[in-house]
Structures are given as structure tokens and as C-alpha cells.
Amino acid sequence: MADARRSARMRSDAQRAFELKPVRSRAWRWGVALAWTAAASAAGAGLAAWVLHAGDAGRCPVVAPDLLQTRLSNTELALEQERAARSAVQKAAEAAQAETAKLQAELLFLRGHGARSSAR
Structure with a gap:
């Protein structure tokens, strides 16, 4: 004979909506995104300054x-x-x-x- 409780649990699991819940908080995720953005912009600014500084050698002095x-x-x-x-x-x-x-x-x-x- 089949177990009625087991089948009832299986039916309730099958009808329930499953969602992924974030492991970290929303504030932590925003902080990491802002940190990556700041690091990328700093790297871009440094690269632009280096390229512009390297181009100064070919210019005539003022x-x-x-x-x-x-x-x-x-x-x-x-x-x-x-x-x-x-x-x-x-x-x-x-x-x-x-x-x-x-x-x-x-x-x-x-x-x-x-x-x-x-x-x-």
C-alpha cells in the first residue's frame, strides 16, 4: 500500500514555486559593483594619462x-x-x-x- 503522506508531500513540492535567493545582501552586491566600477575607471584614467604623457615628448615646448x-x-x-x-x-x-x-x-x-x- 502506498504512503498517503509521502504522496501529499510530493504534490505540495511540485506545486510550490522555487526561487533562487541571493546568498549575500543587496547592499554588498551594490558595493562590489561600485568597487569594480571605480577600479575600472581608475585604470582607464591611468592609461589615458600615461598615453597623453608619452605623447608630450613629440610636442614642441611652449x-x-x-x-x-x-x-x-x-x-x-x-x-x-x-x-x-x-x-x-x-x-x-x-x-x-x-x-x-x-x-x-x-x-x-x-x-x-x-x-x-x-x-x-
Whole structure:
């Protein structure tokens, strides 16, 4: 014979609604979520600051306009002096080359003239 109590319990278990109940409180879960959010935002801010700081090396330093104008003037003056020096060196080289050609021609003439006079 079947047990009536057992079947009655089985029927009541089958008709009951089962729900999962949280092990931790709602405040603890919110606290963990906020802690994760704060940690993620701090990591993101740190990464952004590191990337922006690494990009500072390629930037020009901030300089006052007067100082910048002075540096530009000095650079232009140095460039003009460099051009003048190169021009002077070029002219000296051309003069030396012309003098060398003249002396070479004179040497050839003298060698040719000296060889004839000694043969006579």
C-alpha cells in the first residue's frame, strides 16, 4: 500500500514555486559593483594619462613669442652667415682653380720652350 503522506508531500513540492535567493545582501552586491566600477575607471584614467604623457615628448615646448622671435632671428642670421661663408669659399676655390689652370699652361709652355733651346 502506498504512503498517503509521502504522496501529499510530493504534490505540495511540485506545486510550490522555487526561487533562487541571493546568498549575500543587496547592499554588498551594490558595493562590489561600485568597487569594480571605480577600479575600472581608475585604470582607464591611468592609461589615458600615461598615453597623453608619452605623447608630450613629440610636442614642441611652449616658448614665449619674444623668445621665439629672437631665436628665429638668430637662426636666420646664422643661415645668412653660412651662405656668405660658402660663397666666399666657392669664389676662392674658383680663383685657385683658374690660377692652377694658368700655371699649368705656363708650365707646359716653359717645358716645351726649354726642350727646344737645349736641343739647339
